[in-house]
Amino acid sequence: MNKLAVPQKRDEGWYLSLMAPNTKGPEFAWLDPSRLYCNSQAFSDCVTDLLKPFQSDTIDLVAGIDAMGFILGSALAITLGKGFLAIRKAGHLCVETQTQEYTDYSGREKLMEVRTDVLKPGLHVLIVDQWVETGGTMKAAIKLVEKQGASVVGVAAVAIENSEGGKWIKENYKHSHCIPKNLQSQIDSQYLESFKNFNRTITE
Numbered sequence: 001m002n003k004l005a006v007p008q009k010r011d012e013g014w015y016l017s018l019m020a021p022n023t024k025g026p027e028f029a030w031l032d033p034s035r036l037y038c039n040s041q042a043f044s045d046c047v048t049d050l051l052k053p054f055q056s057d058t059i060d061l062v063a064g065i066d067a068m069g070f071i072l073g074s075a076l077a078i079t080l081g082k083g084f085l086a087i088r089k090a091g092h093l094c095v096e097t098q099t100q101e102y103t104d105y106s107g108r109e110k111l112m113e114v115r116t117d118v119l120k121p122g123l124h125v126l127i128v129d130q131w132v133e134t135g136g137t138m139k140a141a142i143k144l145v146e147k148q149g150a151s152v153v154g155v156a157a158v159a160i161e162n163s164e165g166g167k168w169i170k171e172n173y174k175h176s177h178c179i180p181k182n183l184q185s186q187i188d189s190q191y192l193e194s195f196k197n198f199n200r201t202i203t204e
């Protein structure tokens with residue numbers, strides 16, 4: 001498989017087969033979307049898909065979650081002609097910040113932070129991350145944005161799993177993701193049928 005090739009017919013979610021499975025160990029069932037950003041058409045189609053539901057919404061600012069959410073978040077921001085706010089894992093911002101505790105798929109307690117000099121009431125924010133598994137990370141980011149009085153227009157991620165937290169997000173916030181209905185169950189079980197081709201194609 002040529003990872004940079006573009007199929008003649010670009011079916012819904014065609015670029016998801018560019019994702020790779022976790023080959024490094026059994027600790028987390030991981031699907032790695034980073035290869036799809038290497039294919040310019042895949043990256044561009046992914047961004048278009050994520051923005052579609054928000055076409056008639058006011059978005060003043062895009063906030064992306066550390067680290068992989070920075071890639072998609074900044075692409076969405078540039079496409080919208082808006083600025084980008086980094087929501088960071090705690091300890092990296094050398095300015096005044098507000099923090100939020102959370103627990104993610106690893107089960108570990110973590111802390112995220114955001115600067116306090118940008119968000120304010122009346123600002124409409126789209127929050128972007130690469131993936132929502134338990135939803136712990138995204139829920140914490142929503143809290144941080146809302147604590148500073150800004151409004152969350154919605155959330156966008158390549159995938160939002162139908163975990164308890166993922167369902168809560170889908171029920172309570174406008175959202176977008178790239179997963180066609182017929183692939184959602186594969187995403188929820190963290191295994192794509194396309195992975196069967198993976199070993200065959202990894203060295204091609």
Ligand SMILES: O=P(O)(O)OC[C@H]1O[C@H](OP(=O)(O)OP(=O)(O)O)[C@H](O)[C@@H]1O
Nearest residue numbers: 066067068104105132133134135136137
């Ligand atoms: O829904 P949750 O269970 O909270 O998990 C989702 C988070 O996990 C991943 O990031 P991670 O912190 O692993 O690493 P990254 O630095 O590669 O983005 C992903 O990009 C989300 O931010």
Ligand SMILES: Nc1ncnc2[nH]cnc12
Nearest residue numbers: 029030031032105131133
């Ligand atoms: N299962 C998963 N696949 C890819 N990215 C993730 N981030 C958190 N969980 C993930």
